[in-house]
Structures are given as structure tokens and as C-alpha cells.
Amino acid sequence: MRWATRAGIHIDRAACAWLIRRFVDRDAEFLFVGDPAEVPADATPFDMRGVVLGHVGGDCSFETILRHFELTDPVLWRIAEIVHVADLDDDRFDAPEAAGLDVLLRGLSMTGTDEQTLAVSGPMFDALYEYHRRRTLLGREPA
């Protein structure tokens, strides 16, 4: 399936793309467009104005996608807290990882293309997932 989002991706879109490819559509193909009107008819838009999979009532797009596809994995919801705070900076959750992740993603957007940002940030989110999976299982900080 094809998925489309705004070009110049940052934390929320990078996290959404990872989430989609890993938990929704293994063969996902991503397009980056300048304006919502440029989204091809066969592509599902996300993290853009006026689309279903966007910011909804104070939630970031990552949270919206989790709700939409009924993903209830607590580890994903923990990552959602980090993405939310990094994206919206509203202190809704206690997510100390957010500031560092935001800086890294902003730096990636300065040094490479959107495709490269996804290629680098994918393994970063895999690592974040594994860390929080172990933390959830152990009930304490993993070594």
C-alpha cells in the first residue's frame, strides 16, 4: 500500500512511518508531498491537515494511528508518550527521552533526505521499542 505525508519529516511523521511499516503494513511505500492536494488517490495520507490520521483533539498523529488501527500494545503507547511530548512539547507525559529524540530527528532533517531520515530513524525506533519492551517485562530499567 502507498502512504503519503508532508515532506520535511520530523519526529511525528518519522515515528508514524516506522509504526505503519512495522505494525500495520509491512510493504508500506512512503511518498512525501508538499501539499495535501498532491496526495495521489491510491495513497493513504497521514500527519497532514484535514486527514483522518492527523492530530486529533490534542493527540499527535502517532496516537491517532494507534487508536485507528486499535493497536493496544503498551510498549507502543509508551513510545506514543515520547513522540507526543517531542512533537507537541506540552508536558502531558513524563518522557525525558523526548528532548533527545527531537534533537536527533531535527538534525537528520538537516543532513539528509526524508528517505534517509526514515532509513536512520527506523532502527532508532526499533531500539526504543526493544528497550521499553524489556522495561515493561522486567518492571524496572533494563541493563
Add this chain to the structure above:
Amino acid sequence: MLSYRLPREPSGPRTTLWRRLKRLGVVQVADGLVALPADARTREQLEWLADDVLAANGTAGVWLARPTSITQERELAATLAGARATEYSELIAQCRAATDGDPADRARALRRLRGEWRAIGRRDFFPPPEREQAAAALRHLETSTRAEPVR
């Protein structure tokens, strides 16, 4: 720039919008019109807020605008810098007040005020001299948490 009109009632969405605009550090140009220096990030933030206004039965638009005179542009920048300067000054006052507290309170205040300094920095587009002064006040507070002998 974000232009917006929201119904008077319910007041919830107005309060939420006001809080979000404050966090972004916008300058109020007129009633229902706020501005931020244009970059990809500020534009995106205003666009999401515009959607929130529409969802609350209001009307909103996001605009790329340019002042027609340098004077007008400087005034906007000065207003933004002045608003941040006030926030940094309040931070400096809090740093000084915290220096008189007991060591545990000081350490707690330092953590909170460092966070506050970063938050102001994220909406600081034209850093005033108070930014460095606030950083110095934080360093002073940090030194005082270390220098204190155990009582």
C-alpha cells in the same frame, strides 16, 4: 500568521487555544490574529491549531505574511524579544529567590528552572540579553547547590 475566530461559548477551546499559543510564544497582531517568524516548524504548529479551531466550530486560516516596512518588522521582532525578556527576568528572580532556600529545595528549584529556561528558549526567536543573564543566574544557583557544606 494564524487568523482565528472561536465561538464565545463553550470557553474550553478558547482556553486551550490560548494556552497553546502562549507556549508557542506568538505575538498578538490584532484580535484573532497572531504571528510567529516563518519556518517549517512554526507553520506546522499553527496549521494544527487552525484545525483545532475548525473542529471547535470556529474559523481559521494560516497565512504567510510579510510586513511592508522594515519598521513594522522590527516592531514585531522587538515585541517578541520583549516578551521573552520578561519571561527570562522572571526566571532570574526565581533563581535568586531559590538561592536562599535550603539545599534540597535549591536542587529541586534548579531542575525546574532549567526546564523552564529550555522551554522559553524553544519559543525565543530573537534572543534578548536577558537570555544569557538567566543562564548565568542558573549557573550561580547550580554552584550554590554544590558549595553548601552538609548541615
